[in-house]
Amino acid sequence: MKIVADRDRCEGHGLCADTAPEVYELDDDAIVVLRHEVVPPELERKAEAGARVCPVAALRVEQLSVEA
Template sequence: MPTSIIIIDQARCEGYGFCAEAAPVLLELDDDGILHTRKDVDGDDELERAEAAVRVCPVAALRIGAGV
């Protein structure tokens, strides 16, 4: 399976952190409320977590894209 990435639209992100709670291995909210990816999505389990993170974002600031 090819690696996927989580793409964050920083202009839309309001720092709620629901996504980081859904996928803490993949996403982190820093002390300033800015969301960062921790790593690329690797494997089915992480893909499920990434999809959950996308679903729980109340402002639709996340999507999953193809990695390199």
Template sequence: MRIDADRDRCEGHGLCADVAPEVYDLDDDAVVVVRHETVPPELERKADAGARVCPVAALRVTS
């Protein structure tokens, strides 16, 4: 599983990092950072949950 982050679309709400801090973080400019190039299997559910709560749909989970 991979996560595509549209950093231009990100508004820095941080909900993804609240839901899945093992997968998502915000940089100093409050823009999403994905912690893993490929999400480990044990974090896939959290990665998906974090992507789903993004209010501006800046995160897309792909297989």
């Protein structure tokens, strides 16, 4: 899975980083930065939880397609 961050929508509340610091952090302007391009399987639940708590819906979870 991967997370897509809408940095223009981010208001810097930091709930994502509080919930899943292994996945999200805030830059010097308090805008979300993703720590992984593709979320490792062991962090998927945390990544989803961090996306869910965003009050402005700036984070979206996407499943990676499996190519045959």
